[in-house]
Amino acid sequence: MIVLLDVGNSRLKLGWYHPSLGREAAVHAVALNPLAQLPERLRKWLSSLPVQPRAAMGVNVAGSVVADMLTEVFREASCPLSWNAPAATQLDVQNGYDRPEQLGADRWAALLGLAGHFPKAHPPLVLATFGTATTIDTLSPEKRFEGGLILPGPALMRQSLAQGTANLPLASGAGSDYPTHTLQAISTGVVAAQTGAVWRQCEITRQRFGVAPTLCVSGGGWPEVETEVRRMLASLDIKFIAHPVLDGLARVLQSE
Numbered sequence: 109m110i111v112l113l114d115v116g117n118s119r120l121k122l123g124w125y126h127p128s129l130g131r132e133a134a135v136h137a138v139a140l141n142p143l144a145q146l147p148e149r150l151r152k153w154l155s156s157l158p159v160q161p162r163a164a165m166g167v168n169v170a171g172s173v174v175a176d177m178l179t180e181v182f183r184e185a186s187c188p189l190s191w192n193a194p195a196a197t198q199l200d201v202q203n204g205y206d207r208p209e210q211l212g213a214d215r216w217a218a219l220l221g222l223a224g225h226f227p228k229a230h231p232p233l234v235l236a237t238f239g240t241a242t243t244i245d246t247l248s249p250e251k252r253f254e255g256g257l258i259l260p261g262p263a264l265m266r267q268s269l270a271q272g273t274a275n276l277p278l279a280s281g282a283g284s285d286y287p288t289h290t291l292q293a294i295s296t297g298v299v300a301a302q303t304g305a306v307w308r309q310c311e312i313t314r315q316r317f318g319v320a321p322t323l324c325v326s327g328g329g330w331p332e333v334e335t336e337v338r339r340m341l342a343s344l345d346i347k348f349i350a351h352p353v354l355d356g357l358a359r360v361l362q363s364e
């Protein structure tokens with residue numbers, strides 16, 4: 109059994125892969141804040157596993173302090189931890205970033221996972237992930253990563269308005285076509301910004317490839333934007349993928 113880790117900006121997502129059983133569907137999330145509690149939480153999770161893992165593989169976008177902390181916990185558990193880094197090509201995916209190593213390791217693993225969900229010929233794919241940050245990445249029919257957007261995720265957008273202005277509250281709640289009070293105006297604005305960015309990438313991708321993309325969506329922020337995305341992009345085929353990053357890591361292990 110091999111542990112899979114997706115170390116994001118706010119949370120660590122943990123799963124496992126078994127060579128004959130594949131990837132376990134259930135995923136356990138651990139907050140990175142407070143960081144001092146992370147080792148203990150991780151040890152507890154490790155000791156709850158039915159079989160002690162022999163190795164771990166992950167991606168990390170949370171920086172070297174977190175990476176070092178995790179490496180140490182896994183070393184103590186006799187379970188060496190390796191990191192999957194973005195490359196110019198890996199498995200069946202090509203990386204179109206100017207400097208492939210600059211691409212977030214989570215985005216790269218998610219693209220590897222995405223490609224695995226489409227083993228046969230497919231239209232262009234747009235993968236929108238609504239996490240701490242939102243990323244909207246395009247994979248061509250030839251499985252080349254063409255590039256993508258980074259913007260604040262829905263929660264970060266709402267927080268930035270509350271922190272950066274004198275009068276605006278931390279908003280939540282349903283949207284409206286014509287918001288008539290402040291909370292609604294903010295909630296609607298945030299969802300519209302997320303949806304607009306997705307719409308732009310889908311439209312640009314349709315123009316580039318001459319065929320509508322399949323929109324794949326993921327992340328804890330998806331429920332917040334789902335109604336609006338489905339409304340504004342009603343003509344598109346939309347597919348939810350629960351854990352593309354861990355799917356990508358499992359594919360890497362499967363190929364070894």
Ligand SMILES: Nc1ncnc2c1ncn2[C@@H]1O[C@H](COP(=O)(O)OP(=O)(O)OP(=O)(O)O)[C@@H](O)[C@H]1O
Pocket residue numbers: 115116117118119120238239240241261262263264327328329330332
């Ligand atoms: N209780 C909640 N607290 C904060 N965000 C929430 C909550 N419920 C849903 N969300 C939404 O989930 C989004 C965060 O998504 P997700 O949990 O996938 O990210 P994350 O795992 O924290 O990100 P990262 O991978 O960068 O650590 C927020 O932008 C927000 O819209």
Ligand SMILES: CC(C)(CO)[C@@H](O)C(=O)NCCC(=O)O
Pocket residue numbers: 116117169210211212213214215239241243258
């Ligand atoms: C964009 C995030 C924060 C999304 O988690 C992460 O993938 C990251 O830190 N990326 C590095 C920069 C880039 O992908 O261009």
